[in-house]
Amino acid sequence: QVQLQESGPGLVKPSGTLSLTCAVSGDSISTSNWWTWVRQPPEKGLEWIGEIFHSGNTNYNPSLKSRVTISVDNSKNQFSLRLNSVTAADTAVYYCARKPYGANKIDYWGQGTLVTVSS
Amino acid sequence: DIVMTQSPLPLPVTPGEPASISCRSSQSLLHSNGYNYLNWYVQKPGQSPQLLIYLGSNRASGVPDRFSGSGSGTDFTLRISRVEAEDVAIYHCMQTLQTPFTFGQGTKLEIK
Numbered sequence: 001q002v003q004l005q006e007s008g009p010g011l012v013k014p015s016g017t018l019s020l021t022c023a024v025s026g027d028s029i030s031t032s033n034w035w036t037w038v039r040q041p042p043e044k045g046l047e048w049i050g051e052i053f054h055s056g057n058t059n060y061n062p063s064l065k066s067r068v069t070i071s072v073d074n075s076k077n078q079f080s081l082r083l084n085s086v087t088a089a090d091t092a093v094y095y096c097a098r099k100p101y102g103a104n105k106i107d108y109w110g111q112g113t114l115v116t117v118s119s
Numbered sequence: 120d121i122v123m124t125q126s127p128l129p130l131p132v133t134p135g136e137p138a139s140i141s142c143r144s145s146q147s148l149l150h151s152n153g154y155n156y157l158n159w160y161v162q163k164p165g166q167s168p169q170l171l172i173y174l175g176s177n178r179a180s181g182v183p184d185r186f187s188g189s190g191s192g193t194d195f196t197l198r199i200s201r202v203e204a205e206d207v208a209i210y211h212c213m214q215t216l217q218t219p220f221t222f223g224q225g226t227k228l229e230i231k
Contacts, residue, residue, distance in 0.1 A: 046168065046213070061218075062120075104154075104215040104216075106170065110167060112167050
């Protein structure tokens with residue numbers, strides 16, 4: 001049973017950096033999957049942030065690309081999200097997820113974590 | 120970016136009745152391999168999204184056969200043959216043909 005668990009601060013100050021980690025269990029992060037971040041602002045739709053392969057290859061949403069970094073730690077079986085220069089518009093529930101290589105579907109999601117940007 | 124448009128957005132349904140949700144894309148989602156790169160997710164209140172239908176018409180593991188997906192190119196439909204109270208949720212379509220992957224606005228199914 002694959003499980004993903006997000007962790008990180010629930011409150012970030014404007015202009016600060018949002019940092020989240022996703023711990024993966026039931027699967028090795030070194031397998032053929034794209035490890036993905038998706039967010040959902042309150043009462044709004046889902047937005048794909050980006051993804052990383054275990055080799056370090058990444059794809060980012062161009063709307064966030066200048067502020068986003070996704071990284072992977074194979075030794076800890078986890079991957080991370082950093083979003084710089086945050087504003088209130090970045091307030092959202094952040095989900096980590098798995099998309100198997102070649103399958104073109106996100107098949108497992110974390111439970112999500114709410115990050116609020118406020119002073 | 121490929122724009123995904125769902126309708127309706129609120130969907131009130133009487134239990135036992137059928138329901139359908141439309142998802143239209145601004146570009147064809149039909150890959151040269153013959154598959155449509157369109158997935159449906161269900162998000163129950165307070166939960167994360169769960170895969171419902173992948174590649175346009177394939178039910179994910181454990182999904183009741185009340186749910187079906189159809190369509191090709193730019194027009195897709197999710198159908199529920201007989202709505203149950205437990206189907207109250209937001210339904211999202213998502214394209215994975217090209218990055219950035221994009222979602223529809225989400226359709227909120229409510230019980231009348």
